[in-house]
Amino acid sequence: MNQFEYELAPNVENAVASGRSNGAVFLAGGTNLIDLMKGNLVRPTRLVDINRLPGLDRIEFLPDGGVRIGALVRNSDLAHDPKFARDFPAVAEALLSGASPQLRNAATVAGNVMQRTRCPYFYDAASACNKREPGAGCEARGGHSRLQAILGWSAHCIATHPSDFSVPLVAFDAVVEIDGPQGRRDVALEDFYLLPGNTPERETILAPGELIVAIRLPAQAALFAGHARYLKIRDRTSYAFAVVSAAAGLRIEGDRIVEARLALGGVALKPWRARAAEACLMGRRAGREEFAEASMLALQEARPSGENEFKIELARRLVVRAFERTAIDNTARLSPLPASIVNLTEEIQR
Amino acid sequence: MNIMNTAHVRHGSNIGQNLTRREGALKVTGAARYAADHHPAGMLYAVLAVSAVARGRVTALDVAAAKAHPGVVDVMTPQNAPKLAHHPDEKTNPFAFRLDILQDAQVRYANQPIAVVIGESLEAATEGAVLLAPAYQAEDVVVRFEDGEHFVPAAVGVGAPAEEGHGDVEAGLRNAAQRVDVTYDTPAHYHNALEPHAIVAEWQGERLIIDTPSQGMAIAQGRLAGLFGIAPEDIYIRSPYLGGGFGGKGLIAGPQVLGIMAAKLVGKPVKLVMRREQLYGPIGxxxxxxxxxxxxxxxxxxxxxxxxxxxxxxxxxxxxxxxxxxxxxxxxxxxxxxxxxxxxxxxxxxxxxxxxxxxxxxxxxxxxxxxxxxxxxxxxxxxxxxxxxxxxxxxxxxxxxxxxxxxxxxxxxxxxxxxxxxxxxxxxxxxxxxxxxxxxxxxxxxxxMFQASARAEIRSDGSGVVEIGAHDMGQGAWTALAQIAADGLSLDMDKLTFRIGTSDLPDAGIAGGSAHTATAGSAIHNATGAAIAALADIAMRDETSPLFGAGNAGVVSRDGHLYRRDDESRGESYATILSRAGLDSVEGRGEGAADQAVTxxxxxxxxxxxxxxxxxxxxxxxxxxxxxxxxxxxxxxxxxxxxxxxxxxxxxxxxxxxxxxxxxxxxxxxxxxxxxxxxxxxxxxxxxxxxxxxxxxxxxxxxxxxxxxxxxxxxxxxxxxxxxxxxxxxxxxxxxxxxxxxxxxxx
CATH class of the missing domain: 3.30.365.10 (Aldehyde oxidase/xanthine dehydrogenase, molybdopterin binding domain)
Incomplete structure (x- = not known):
């Protein structure tokens, strides 16, 4: 890896000031950045270590029922916070379905949101990639594309976003708190990510020097606590990125759905909020037919970006499954294999 | 290399006992030193630069840029790589597979080594390899069955016929009541042992000392002796532990040879450890x-x-x-x-x-x-x-x-x-x-079964020594072979000094083909038997021994003693026999190989x-x-x-x-x-x-x-x-x- 300067930022103000300089990047858990540096895929000239920034490692439950998660809270700490897991079970489940325990212990929540795509061509310094080098071309197109995007992709980039955590965050209207040279601002996570279009090198709305200081989930998100799941289809039971995933939430009164939430992961360069699917469930019964209708709406714009047409049908079926599981009261406890569609542990013990 | 660390109790024969790994405590405490754990004084770090194209030629390497990077000591390319005694493409025997060790600028697969950067630190050498910024003349590649020509090979595996069989298959199929006609596809698998290929190489004049994981030290010695034009016995390999072999470490791979060449180039000990992604190319x-x-x-x-x-x-x-x-x-x-x-x-x-x-x-x-x-x-x-x-x-x-x-x-x-x-x-x-x-x-x-030799010794203090250049890939050779050795000498395990894992010991053959325990174990069995026979011979010739004249009836060994087979009240300890004979020890040697009549x-x-x-x-x-x-x-x-x-x-x-x-x-x-x-x-x-x-x-x-x-x-x-x-x-x-x-x- 290249030589770089290292700076331990004492406070947010200093971090933001240092982060503005050319070639500077923020270092938190380092679980993604260091890999990228070792692969010679990013070559920062300055690492601004934000791990010691005061006050960013707290989970604050807000009086209105929402929660404010400091940017430096570790993935494991958040997922295992009992109140958080009770109020926002799909988010906890998503966190625990990602990476490995060691990585979750090191990785921060803001770092999770900020992680780069796992597109193999992005990760291969010898391949052309418009994200790494604007205008270079996209070698993923026409290449091995089994796991690439089916929604929101462009001729310039067909990658997907790898985060599990961000999928329920988008479903439940999370807001990112940003501090930067121009002061503080709040941005909905859904709007924080940018689709590739003609500028796949621009991945988020963050300007140079801007730093995520917290992620908020609104009180409304906790209303889904009884009916919220994250399901992730993957090629092995753990330590694998999603083939497709779904975060689903339902509010059910009597036998009617009064509100539905749905976001898909592994399908686009951002978590894909499926508002049309949500809307079609309003006032309907929580039944398979209704969910199937929602699933068609959720994927109506999907098209394969390569040899990945199967993901469209798979995603439809997962939407139905996710809503079916979500409709069942799930407040009791978290699955021992979070986000798995099959619970082998229980099956073996039975 | 010897281990005396046995967390178990033996009852009767050693063979068949459910012993835990004798080196287990060393491994779980980090005391076991794998190849890359070695740091001889003055050691430098070598890093491979590998090809980004799968077929073509390297047309440019910015050696000056790499050398200008702080901490980079030298860059080895086809221009300055030490000359070898054998061309690496020469097929000297059926197990000599062609290696890519900077013989020319040609590229034959992705991740082929194209240069080695040697630095004072791993970081400096790693960045030096990036700064080489190679340019290529690339050619079209074939990596799918759909894209190329098929042919009938002369042989498959290592020398097996490409067509075998008997009977009339077409008639059999024609007359069958039920048939299947199906095609199964299996993909390429790449080695992903926890321990990547690694080497620490040091030249002491014309003598070469290497720490490297090997499933076949004697074969490696032979290959390296040929390449470097030195005698096999001037190559000393230490390979007491492997972090997985699975066939990937059966033959010495190109990157290991490059580590040795780098050490020769700079005149200092060099460590070279392959990066995980580099395993997808040069190691089989x-x-x-x-x-x-x-x-x-x-x-x-x-x-x-x-x-x-x-x-x-x-x-x-x-x-x-x-x-x-x-x-x-x-x-x-x-x-x-x-x-x-x-x-x-x-x-x-x-x-x-x-x-x-x-x-x-x-x-x-x-x-x-x-x-x-x-x-x-x-x-x-x-x-x-x-x-x-x-x-x-x-x-x-x-x-x-x-x-x-x-x-x-x-x-x-x-x-x-x-x-x-x-x-x-x-x-x-x-x-x-x-x-x-x-x-x-x-x-x-x-x-x-392959070929192996072993040496066994019985000492006048009643203890035993068994030596064989066997390989423990994690499969348990340290333990299972020691059980055979202890039984062969009729000793408790704690009376046995058991040495494996270095190339100065008798050749144990390759630890591959699921043959190691059978082959090395047979050599040990025969060597220990020879040592016991030599000891019995001494006793039976000694008029003062209770075993004197037992020749016709024979003797049996048990628990560090020899007894007359026809009268087990008559016997004495190994120590007694050797002390009385004024000997420090008695030795036996044995071979292990398949019985040709059986095969x-x-x-x-x-x-x-x-x-x-x-x-x-x-x-x-x-x-x-x-x-x-x-x-x-x-x-x-x-x-x-x-x-x-x-x-x-x-x-x-x-x-x-x-x-x-x-x-x-x-x-x-x-x-x-x-x-x-x-x-x-x-x-x-x-x-x-x-x-x-x-x-x-x-x-x-x-x-x-x-x-x-x-x-x-x-x-x-x-x-x-x-x-x-x-x-x-x-x-x-x-x-x-x-x-x-x-x-x-x-x-």
Missing amino acids: HRGVTRQHMRLGADTEGGLTAIDHHILTATSRFDDFFEPSAGVTHTLYATPALLTRYEGMRFDTGTPLFVRAPGEASGSVALEGAIDELAEACGMDPLAFRLKNYAETEPLTGKPFTSKALRACYAQGAARFGWAKRPLAARMMTDAQGLLTGWGVGTATFPAH ENYAGHAHGAVFAEVKVDPELGQVRVTRLVGAFAAGRVINPRMVESQYLGGMIWGVSFALHEEAIMDRRTGRPVNGNLADYHVPVNADIPSVEAILIDEQDSLINALGIKGVGEIGITGTAGAIVNAIWHATGIRVRSMPVTLDKLLF
Whole structure:
């Protein structure tokens, strides 16, 4: 890896000031950045270590029922916070379905949101990639594309976003708190990510020097606590990125759905909020037919970006499954294999 | 290298005891030093620069930029690489595979080494390798069967015929009541041992000292002696521990040689450790296969013919054809049998040995096709296998040295609960609504033996020493071979000094082909026997010994004593015999090798039966293996704990074969797409909820004096077939392309 300067930022103000300089990047858990540096895929000239920034490692439950998660809270700490897991079970489940325990212990929540795509061509310094080098071309197109995007992709980039955590965050209207040279601002996570279009090198709305200081989930998100799941289809039971995933939430009164939430992961360069699917469930019964209708709406714009047409049908079926599981009261406890569609542990013990 | 750290109590004979690994405490406390843990004084770090293209030439390297980087000491390229005594493409023997060690600017596969940067730190050398910024003249590549010419290879594996068989296969198929005609695809697998290839090399004048993981130190000595023009005995290799071998460390690989060349270039000790992604190129891999199976059966379910046609790829510059037909030569009785190969040249590194090379890939196709034929005959797949049970080796007609496969089938089936299996597919659904299926596969692996020597010594203090340059890859050689050695000298383990893992010890042969315990163990058995005989000779000639004149009756050894065979009240200790003779010690030497009379007249194979349960989500296609039961018979078991561990590890690799593992090369560039441990999937713990291995008793008085077959590779055979057969039983779908990912089951 290249030589770089290292700076331990004492406070947010200093971090933001240092982060503005050319070639500077923020270092938190380092679980993604260091890999990228070792692969010679990013070559920062300055690492601004934000791990010691005061006050960013707290989970604050807000009086209105929402929660404010400091940017430096570790993935494991958040997922295992009992109140958080009770109020926002799909988010906890998503966190625990990602990476490995060691990585979750090191990785921060803001770092999770900020992680780069796992597109193999992005990760291969010898391949052309418009994200790494604007205008270079996209070698993923026409290449091995089994796991690439089916929604929101462009001729310039067909990658997907790898985060599990961000999928329920988008479903439940999370807001990112940003501090930067121009002061503080709040941005909905859904709007924080940018689709590739003609500028796949621009991945988020963050300007140079801007730093995520917290992620908020609104009180409304906790209303889904009884009916919220994250399901992730993957090629092995753990330590694998999603083939497709779904975060689903339902509010059910009597036998009617009064509100539905749905976001898909592994399908686009951002978590894909499926508002049309949500809307079609309003006032309907929580039944398979209704969910199937929602699933068609959720994927109506999907098209394969390569040899990945199967993901469209798979995603439809997962939407139905996710809503079916979500409709069942799930407040009791978290699955021992979070986000798995099959619970082998229980099956073996039975 | 010696270990005296035994956390167990011995009762009676050492062989057969369930001892824990004698070096286990060293490993779990970090005290065991692997190759890359060595740091001789003044050591520098070497880093490979590897090719980004799969075929072509390197046209430019910015050596000046790399050398200008702080901490970079030198850059080794074809221009300044030390001259070698042998060209690395010279085929001096069947095990000399061509190496890429900077002989020229040509590129033959992606990740081929094209330069070595030597630095004062790993970081400096790593950045130096980036700064080389190579330019290439690239040519079109071939990495798929669809894209090139097929040909019939002269030989497959290491010197095996490309066509074998007997009987009239076409007639057998024509006259069959039931036929299957199917094609199974198996992908390339790349070595991903926890410990990547690594070397610490130091030249002391013309003498070379290296720490490197090796499954065959004597072969490595020979290869390096040829390349560097020095005597084999001037090469000292230390390889006491390997972080996994699996065939990848059987022959010295190009990058290891480059570490030695770098040390020569800079005149200082050098360490070179391959990066994980660099393993996807120069160190051998399991070759890709496409296996066309044509089988026929008569109205009773008896086989009428097997035609096993294998298309497999080697590299563009050397020949190793994955020998997948071996299982077909071994397993099922048939009046007509034909196995034949076609090859192709890919722009990849040369495929080589990966655990059960040939047997693992061939087993998937054979076991799948046999299952399909059982289905066509309307028979239970286990009953079908029993119906076609081979009483003699199908290819040669030779009798088996031993074959307890019936017991494997019976005990495995009983443990698994096979009797309750519905005949038809898609009949079982569990409480969660998952389709459930049961499948069986037969496991087999030949009982090879190579050549080994050992030295044993009995000392006047009553202790013993056994020395052999054996290799512990994690399989348990430190423990199992010591058990044979202690028994051979009739001593407790704590009276034994046991040395392995360095090249100055007697040659133990290669730790491969599942032959190490049999071969090295036989050498130890003969060496210790010779030492005991020498000691007995001294006693029997000594008029003051109670054993004087016992020659005709003979003596027996037990617990550090010799006794008259015809009167065990008469005996004395080893120490007494040697002290009275005024000797410090007595020595014996022994060889281990196959008995030619046996190999000419008998077939030696280990066997097993693997039963698998899978659950498949009917809508989402996701497959999980929920239960695996394997029953294996492999002759005498030296250490049940180690043997069980080998079986379990093999079966887990079988899960990987069936469901996960696949090296993907970009068809346009020949570059690996998933060359890292995140994207190259192997099973995680959660993928293996329940796996059991049953050790079936098998006496083999022919295979060798100890009755040992091999256990290292058989576990991977049978398992993948059992799993794909179980997937069919769950879903009614035959997936014939490994690995079975969920997209192949969306129906």
